[in-house]
Amino acid sequence: MDAKLDKGTEPMYDAPLRKTDVEANATKIAAKDVQVYYGDTHAIKDVSVDILDKTVTAFIGPSGCGKSTFLRCLNRMNDTIDVCRVEGLIQLDGEDIYDKRVDPVQLRAKVGMVFQKPNPFPKSIYDNVAYGPKIHGLAKNKADLDEIVEKALRRGAIWDEVKDRLDKPGTGLSGGQQQRLCIARAVATEPEVLLMDEPCSALDPIATAQVEELIDELRSQYSVVIVTHSMQQAARVSQKTAFFHLGNLVEYGETSQIFTNPVDPRTESYITGRIG
Amino acid sequence: MTDATYQGGGNGSSLVASDARTKRRNASEARFRIYGLAAIGAGIFFLVVLLTAIVSNGIGAFQQTFIEVPVYLDPAKLDKQGNRNVDDIKKVSTFGYTPLIQAALWQQVQNEGIATDYTKAGDMKALISASAAAQVRDWVIAHPDRIGDTVDFKILAASRVDGYLKDRVSRESIAEDKNIDAGHLDLTDALREAGIVHKGFNTDFIFGSDASESRAEQAGLGVSMLGSLFMMLVVLLLALPIGVAASIYLEEFAAKNWFTDFIEVNISNLAAVPSIVFGILGLAVFIQFAHLPQSAPLVGGLVLTLMTLPTIIISTRASLKAVPPSIRDAALGVGASKMQATFHHVLPLAMPGILTGTIIGLAQALGETAPLLLIGMVGYIATNYPDGVVAGFMSPNSAMPAQIYEWAKRADPAYYERAWGGIIILLVFLLAMNVIAIILRRKFERRW
Numbered sequence: 026m027d028a029k030l031d032k033g034t035e036p037m038y039d040a041p042l043r044k045t046d047v048e049a050n051a052t053k054i055a056a057k058d059v060q061v062y063y064g065d066t067h068a069i070k071d072v073s074v075d076i077l078d079k080t081v082t083a084f085i086g087p088s089g090c091g092k093s094t095f096l097r098c099l100n101r102m103n104d105t106i107d108v109c110r111v112e113g114l115i116q117l118d119g120e121d122i123y124d125k126r127v128d129p130v131q132l133r134a135k136v137g138m139v140f141q142k143p144n145p146f147p148k149s150i151y152d153n154v155a156y157g158p159k160i161h162g163l164a165k166n167k168a169d170l171d172e173i174v175e176k177a178l179r180r181g182a183i184w185d186e187v188k189d190r191l192d193k194p195g196t197g198l199s200g201g202q203q204q205r206l207c208i209a210r211a212v213a214t215e216p217e218v219l220l221m222d223e224p225c226s227a228l229d230p231i232a233t234a235q236v237e238e239l240i241d242e243l244r245s246q247y248s249v250v251i252v253t254h255s256m257q258q259a260a261r262v263s264q265k266t267a268f269f270h271l272g273n274l275v276e277y278g279e280t281s282q283i284f285t286n287p288v289d290p291r292t293e294s295y296i297t298g299r300i301g
Numbered sequence: 302m303t304d305a306t307y308q309g310g311g312n313g314s315s316l317v318a319s320d321a322r323t324k325r326r327n328a329s330e331a332r333f334r335i336y337g338l339a340a341i342g343a344g345i346f347f348l349v350v351l352l353t354a355i356v357s358n359g360i361g362a363f364q365q366t367f368i369e370v371p372v373y374l375d376p377a378k379l380d381k382q383g384n385r386n387v388d389d390i391k392k393v394s395t396f397g398y399t400p401l402i403q404a405a406l407w408q409q410v411q412n413e414g415i416a417t418d419y420t421k422a423g424d425m426k427a428l429i430s431a432s433a434a435a436q437v438r439d440w441v442i443a444h445p446d447r448i449g450d451t452v453d454f455k456i457l458a459a460s461r462v463d464g465y466l467k468d469r470v471s472r473e474s475i476a477e478d479k480n481i482d483a484g485h486l487d488l489t490d491a492l493r494e495a496g497i498v499h500k501g502f503n504t505d506f507i508f509g510s511d512a513s514e515s516r517a518e519q520a521g522l523g524v525s526m527l528g529s530l531f532m533m534l535v536v537l538l539l540a541l542p543i544g545v546a547a548s549i550y551l552e553e554f555a556a557k558n559w560f561t562d563f564i565e566v567n568i569s570n571l572a573a574v575p576s577i578v579f580g581i582l583g584l585a586v587f588i589q590f591a592h593l594p595q596s597a598p599l600v601g602g603l604v605l606t607l608m609t610l611p612t613i614i615i616s617t618r619a620s621l622k623a624v625p626p627s628i629r630d631a632a633l634g635v636g637a638s639k640m641q642a643t644f645h646h647v648l649p650l651a652m653p654g655i656l657t658g659t660i661i662g663l664a665q666a667l668g669e670t671a672p673l674l675l676i677g678m679v680g681y682i683a684t685n686y687p688d689g690v691v692a693g694f695m696s697p698n699s700a701m702p703a704q705i706y707e708w709a710k711r712a713d714p715a716y717y718e719r720a721w722g723g724i725i726i727l728l729v730f731l732l733a734m735n736v737i738a739i740i741l742r743r744k745f746e747r748r749w
């Protein structure tokens with residue numbers, strides 16, 4: 026068989042591992058004993074995790090392990106699926122987001138989301154970004170809105186590429202540009218947390234590098250949670266990593282520790298390529 | 302791991318020579334192509350036959366035979382008081398005008414020096430449409446000061462004369478006919494030579510009203526076209542909002558449970574219910590129970606609304622389903638409410654499909670006859686233009702397909718031609734609606 030994978034517990038990837046003082050940051054989202062059911066299927070089992078502010082947290086794990094499902098619980102996107110049922114406690118800044126009084130619309134304004142496939146609205150680039158601020162009443166007038174759009178596009182690291190064609194359809198951009206436009210759209214509503222569901226899986230390596238760089242910049246203002254299939258990516262961009270397997274949260278810790286010195290044998294097997 | 306016993310691929314056959322399996326496969330593919338071409342060929346053949354039949358039978362209805370005749374408006378007959386008072390003039394019925402027109406035509410025959418066995422003006426009756434007297438009378442009432450003058454009129458020829466010019470009537474076919482005899486046809490030939498009798502484009506067929514059994518030459522589709530228009534307005538104003546609201550609720554908001562499944566099954570079933578069932582339902586509910594007026598386009602429109610709703614709901618739901626879920630996710634992800642996501646993003650994208658479905662539903666309703674039979678929109682009804690919009694909805698009228706059906710069952714062969722002509726007009730409307738549907742689709746379609 027392939028001998029390359031039998032390397033034992035030595036560091037598997039030579040990607041730069043960041044040593045940051047994540048413990049200094051406060052907990053942004055606290056999940057406790059979360060269970061998710063799709064009809065009769067128990068998709069997420071007893072997941073408890075604390076997601077920190079101003080930190081990139083990566084969720085890794087094999088396909089179907091529940092990492093995307095769990096991510097979608099954090100802004101209640103699972104509400105749109107009829108058969109989906111969520112139990113347990115998820116708190117954002119100490120408030121239960123599944124409380125009956127919570128309006129998911131307000132929650133999603135605070136917890137923005139970027140999806141796997143770039144999904145700009147079939148409208149102009151400007152309208153794509155301006156839509157969120159408009160429906161939330163963030164702009165008092167047109168000049169205000171222009172400013173918000175420019176700021177968001179700058180934060181999405183795409184301003185220079187699109188500033189001359191803001192009235193052109195967002196769907197006419199390349200895949201990588203579309204994804205950065207979607208990130209700009211997500212940050213335009215001034216969220217506190219940014220959820221990213223495999224944001225680079227549809228992108229080529231150059232676009233991926235641009236988005237990863239952007240994620241690292243976003244960390245200064247937001248708490249970013251990213252689901253990824255690429256372990257190199259998790260190692261490159263995140264400070265904390267959670268490993269999911271078969272609906273369980275197997276291990277959660279500093280990214281450097283997960284990739285160099287995993288505690289659980291399943292984590293080790295996954296990152297060395299034995300399972301998954 | 303590799304298989305140690307593997308000896309290398311292929312069986313040594315050439316790529317150039319096709320083997321038996323490939324030959325069979327290619328032969329079956331060629332056969333299937335022939336079946337497909339044959340099916341399309343048959344379809345085109347029948348379409349051509351249908352269109353040829355409709356056009357060749359119906360085109361005659363757009364031509365009509367007219368008689369050009371200068372009529373002396375005799376004051377002694379039309380205005381005995383001599384004061385040109387419209388009320389007094391109105392007392393003279395069409396019976397007062399008929400002799401004047403016949404005399405005028407007889408004068409023309411003599412002026413042209415046409416040899417004929419007929420000896421008096423009354424013999425001209427068979428050539429002139431019974432509608433001519435009313436036409437002249439209406440003109441005189443509108444222009445009372447012209448009494449005493451000789452005025453040129455273009456009056457309709459009788460339907461037998463019209464038929465003779467269109468080769469529908471021949472000397473053999475009128476052997477038993479009491480309305481006309483061979484001498485009249487000889488006279489017609491002579492008058493035609495003289496340019497007094499000629500064929501012309503028949504605008505009255507498109508804009509006129511229905512006429513009685515004996516005046517086929519006068520009948521037109523205009524009033525029943527208005528009836529159809531008012532019905533379509535009712536259908537559009539009711540079926541589109543109700544249908545779209547129902548579809549949006551069912552597709553985007555309603556929980557998926559046994560009850561919504563039950564509703565869905567019922568909507569599909571309603572789409573397959575024969576239209577005459579909706580007709581009898583309309584008769585029972587709208588006329589007998591709600592006491593809405595009989596034969597009114599309002600009732601017709603309500604019945605056709607019931608019939609069109611399932612079509613609109615099914616096509617709207619299909620086009621809502623076709624909007625990629627990623628658009629809904631994107632809108633919800635930036636904090637739009639369900640309704641904002643639906644109305645700002647999903648609905649505009651579904652619009653071309655909704656419009657197409659609606660127009661196809663309307664076209665279906667426009668061509669529907671059976672339910673109209675049961676609510677009394679068929680028969681000798683479409684004789685007058687409605688006065689005003691309210692009357693347009695409430696007063697008795699017919700509709701295009703019902704009028705065509707009515708003509709087709711009348712005895713006079715002249716009506717047969719008009720029925721075909723009506724079908725041409727109906728088809729032009731349907732074609733126009735489908736073209737509009739395609740244009741709207743192109744206009745609203747967004748590509749990404």
